[in-house]
Amino acid sequence: MSSAEEATLGLFPLGLVLLPGEVVPLHIFEERYKLLVHERLDGGELGIVLTENGELHECGCTARVAELLEELDDGRMNILVEGGRRFRLLELRSPADPEAQYLSGLIDYYEDEEPEAPAALRAGVLEVFRKMLLLMDVESPKEPVGAGALSFRVAAAFDFGAPLKQELLESLSEAQRLETLLRVMEALLPQLKLRKDREQAIRGNGKGY
Numbered sequence: 001m002s003s004a005e006e007a008t009l010g011l012f013p014l015g016l017v018l019l020p021g022e023v024v025p026l027h028i029f030e031e032r033y034k035l036l037v038h039e040r041l042d043g044g045e046l047g048i049v050l051t052e053n054g055e056l057h058e059c060g061c062t063a064r065v066a067e068l069l070e071e072l073d074d075g076r077m078n079i080l081v082e083g084g085r086r087f088r089l090l091e092l093r094s095p096a097d098p099e100a101q102y103l104s105g106l107i108d109y110y111e112d113e114e115p116e117a118p119a120a121l122r123a124g125v126l127e128v129f130r131k132m133l134l135l136m137d138v139e140s141p142k143e144p145v146g147a148g149a150l151s152f153r154v155a156a157a158f159d160f161g162a163p164l165k166q167e168l169l170e171s172l173s174e175a176q177r178l179e180t181l182l183r184v185m186e187a188l189l190p191q192l193k194l195r196k197d198r199e200q201a202i203r204g205n206g207k208g209y
Contacts, residue, residue, distance in 0.1 A: 005108065005109055006090065006106060006107065006108045007106075007107055007108075007109075008093070008104055008105070008106055008107075009045065009046065009047040009062065009087065009104060009105055009107050010036045010039070010040075010046045010047065010102050010103070010104050011046070011047045011048075011049055011056075011060070011092075011102065011103040011104055011105050012033055012036060012046050012047065012048050012049070012063075012102070013049050013050075013051035013056055013103065014026075014048055014049070014050065014051065015050070015051065015052070015162065016048075016050065016162055016165075017048075017050050017061075017162050017165035017166045017169055018048040018060075018061045018063055018081065018083040019061060019083050019152040019155055019156050019165060019168065019169060020061060020083045020084060020085065020086060020148050020149070020152050021082070021083055021146045021147055021148040021152055021153060021156065022082070022083045022152065022155075022156035023066060023080055023081070023082045023083075023156075024080070024081060024083075025069070025078065025079070025080055026078070026079050026080075026081055027076070027077070027078055028076060028077040028078075028079060029076045031075075031099065031100055032095075032098070032099065032100055032101055032102040033102060034075050034076070034077065035100070035101070035102060036102045037065060037077060037079060040064065040065050041065055041068060043064075044064070045062040045063060045064050045084055045085075046062070046063055046064075047060050047061070047062055047063070047087060047105065047107065048060055048061055048062075048063050048081070048083075049089070050162055050166050052162075056089065056092070057166060058088055058089050059086060059087070059088050059089075059110075059166070059169055059170045060086070060087055060089070060107075060169075061083045061084065061085070061086050061087070061169060062083070062084035062085045062086075062087060063081040063082060063083055063084060064081065064082055064084060065079050065080070065081055066079075066080040066081060066082040067079065067080040083152075085109045086109065086110055086111075086169060087107040087108060087109050087110065088107060088108055088110055089105045089106075089107055090105070090106045090107060090108060091105060091106040092105050093105055093106065110172070111172075112149075112171075112172050112173060112174055113172040113173065114172065114173040114174060114175060114176075115149075115174055116174060116175075117150070117151075117174040117175040117178050118175065121175060121178050121179065121182070122150055122178065124182055125150065125151075125154060125178050125181055125182050125185070126143055126150075128182060128185045128186055128189065129141070129143075129144070129154055129157070129185065130142075131189060132158070132185055132188065132189065132192060135189070135192040135193055135195075135196050136192065136196075137196075144156070144157045149174050149177070150174070150178065151168060151174055151177035151178050151181060152168070152177075154181055155168050155177075155181060160184065164180070164184065167180065168180065168181075
């Protein structure tokens with residue numbers, strides 16, 4: 001479901017997908033993106049869009065600068081950004097000087113057509129999520145914290161890869177996203193268990209058992 005709100009947004013094409021509510025670190029070194037980030041340090045949003053083989057995906061996520069971690073003498077920055085609203089690119093606007101200026105685009109925001117998911121599905125996802133954390137030696141595994149959809153919080157907790165995250169970003173159904181995550185996580189459980197068993201065997205051999 002698209003909103004009636006259209007806006008022009010400065011774009012930051014990256015080889016990653018940012019989800020609503022997700023916090024990720026970024027290293028800013030190109031002049032055009034130094035400019036973009038500097039303009040947003042005191043507020044406002046930029047748009048992060050996955051780029052693959054030189055092509056931008058249609059859907060992205062807005063981001064705000066949550067924290068400036070470090071600014072070096074040459075202007076490079078290490079920052080934390082937090083995902084906001086999902087958007088679709090309606091029109092791409094190229095700058096006159098691509099080396100010094102950033103891309104922008106006319107965008108509109110979109111939301112889920114099916115924002116709710118069955119309680120049993122949510123519970124099933126959380127159960128498998130906890131099993132994954134236990135296999136990764138996380139003590140006292142809990143539901144991922146944060147605002148927003150459970151699917152985005154779970155997807156932000158693991159490195160599922162850009163293609164899957166982009167699929168989740170574009171989905172208009174929370175139930176569909178949770179079903180996808182459940183299927184993927186269940187497939188990962190045997191691999192995580194095998195890795196844990198191997199690590200325990202290596203540690204055991206090292207102790208002479």
